[in-house]
Amino acid sequence: MKVGEPEKFIINGKRLDGRKPDEMRDVKIKAGVLKRADGSAYLEWGGNKVIAACYGPREVHPRHKARSHKAILRCIYNMAPFSVNDRKRPGPDRRSNEISKVTREALEPVVFTNLFPMTAIDIFIEILQANAGTRCTGITAASVALADAGIPMRDLVPACAAGKVGGEIVLDLFDLEDNYGEADLPVAIIPKSGEVSLLQMDGNLTEAEFKKAFKLALQGCEKVYEVQKKALKEKYGGN
Ligand code: ADP
Numbered sequence: 001m002k003v004g005e006p007e008k009f010i011i012n013g014k015r016l017d018g019r020k021p022d023e024m025r026d027v028k029i030k031a032g033v034l035k036r037a038d039g040s041a042y043l044e045w046g047g048n049k050v051i052a053a054c055y056g057p058r059e060v061h062p063r064h065k066a067r068s069h070k071a072i073l074r075c076i077y078n079m080a081p082f083s084v085n086d087r088k089r090p091g092p093d094r095r096s097n098e099i100s101k102v103t104r105e106a107l108e109p110v111v112f113t114n115l116f117p118m119t120a121i122d123i124f125i126e127i128l129q130a131n132a133g134t135r136c137t138g139i140t141a142a143s144v145a146l147a148d149a150g151i152p153m154r155d156l157v158p159a160c161a162a163g164k165v166g167g168e169i170v171l172d173l174f175d176l177e178d179n180y181g182e183a184d185l186p187v188a189i190i191p192k193s194g195e196v197s198l199l200q201m202d203g204n205l206t207e208a209e210f211k212k213a214f215k216l217a218l219q220g221c222e223k224v225y226e227v228q229k230k231a232l233k234e235k236y237g238g239n
Contacts (some may be wrong), residue, residue, distance in 0.1 A: 009166030015095025029231035049132025052141035057119035071116035106198040132178035159188035160220030162213040187217035
């Protein structure tokens, strides 16, 4: 057992933060929170607090990065030094580079990049407070920011993780579970097409456990999708 590891993760059917195994933390999203961005979103998801800002389509710098047949999508995921318990060293690192890349790959399939050749669409994700699952919160907030910027999209991209702690499959790990659990499975989907645009796994699961966790994560994504749509309706109205 590692230092700080809880003896049990599930006691009388409840997790250490009081949730049931298949229960998600509360998710709140507000669209359009930054005046100077073309589109933005603020998201609170359990102990996570995240801002996403979207700029573009705009001129590409450096120019040679421009593509003649489509817009390029660029994502930067950044964790604030004060977002975690031990101060995080400011600036990019391997982890944030990786998350920036998978975020771009998760969002690119829904954006009609072909409509804006020679331009860039830039997305900045700032993690102000982290409590596990930040890549899912970033993708979720970023797709609302893209929509808020008026970028033509096929759909939103909701994301949610499931995992394994104390031998049980659970939805939406919080930090203790993420740090000491056995597996973490972040998933992002494109609900209208049923496609999966992010699937990663940290840790080990049997095939049966994977199937159960994947199904649970998909259910989580559907719930997040509703919150994303609600945020846009609150700002723009409509059904
Ligand atoms: P995700 O945030 O998507 O779960 P990881 O699987 O890399 O990404 O888990 C990182 C989690 O660990 C963060 O969400 C945060 O709660 C916690 N953490 C604590 N300190 C740090 C740190 N210095 N750098 C990165 N993550 C940290």
